[in-house]
Amino acid sequence: MSELERKIAERILREGPIPFSVFMEMALYDERLGYYRGEPFGKDGDFFTASQLQPVFGAYVRAVAEKLMPGFACFVDIGAGRCELSTSFGDGVYRSVEEGQQIPKSQNAILFSNELIDAMPVDVYEGDVMLKVERREERFVWWPHGPVEDVREVRNAVSKHLHEAYEAIEEGFYILIDYGYRKLERARFASGSLMSYRKHVASDEVLAEPGKRDITAHVDWDAVIDAATEAGWRVESFESLRASMLGLGPDVLEGLNSLGEMQFRTLLFSFGESFDVLILSKKKGPDFSGPSLVNK
């Protein structure tokens, strides 16, 4: 049994079955033994993200940021991982924030995250019953039973995160990129969307080998939009990554393509189809409180 398995098993012995969010938090973010304390990214790791499609992804994000706030002086990459985007921004502009750190206070800033929300812990419900994690016969197992149907994941950490992000800046934008679903697409995930990644192989064995494999769940975009609005953000836009790229116009697209044809195509045709871009804004002044600009 690994040290982290023992730590989780001891907690279950003390407290009884634990919510999945507690298991996921410990598996991914235990301060010493959690999965993200290692090096999970890239060819030798467990998964790729768009941030490895450099310099194209960084240039795309920069172009979106420039369009929102020309000449911005502060770009904060939240959940920055290996900080690959830093090279796309000038000296002193790029700042990174990792799990356990505060978002820096600033007057004007572009906040940004790529695949942050999908890595935040979720609770798992089947109907109204919360499915928990128990230890039996030397293994972690679901309690009272595993997810089967009418399963939904609830990510309580999102609301706190969006409040903190809103409070951190006086004015600015928050660009969130991730994979997920809207209300009408929820039926695609009748038995939930929890997934585990190990050496580029996806599986549903989310309870096995905590600390040694990634655990993720699709983003419930409607829940994020509701939490954002409640925190005070205005929702500027929500569209696929592909639509967002095309919206930058032919000159920018040509520029991105010239930086790396392969990376550009992968971003537009592969990531572009399955990822979405949500843009939130915060502005000072009395007229800032309009309705969300995105249909529910």
Ligand SMILES: C[S@@+](CC[C@H](N)C(=O)[O-])C[C@H]1O[C@@H](n2cnc3c(N)ncnc32)[C@H](O)[C@@H]1O
């Ligand atoms: C899937 S990785 C994505 C990394 C990077 N953005 C990329 O595109 O490659 C998720 C990252 O979010 C970080 N993270 C998770 N929760 C966080 C939080 N509340 N605040 C800041 N970072 C967080 C993790 O430590 C990890 O580095």
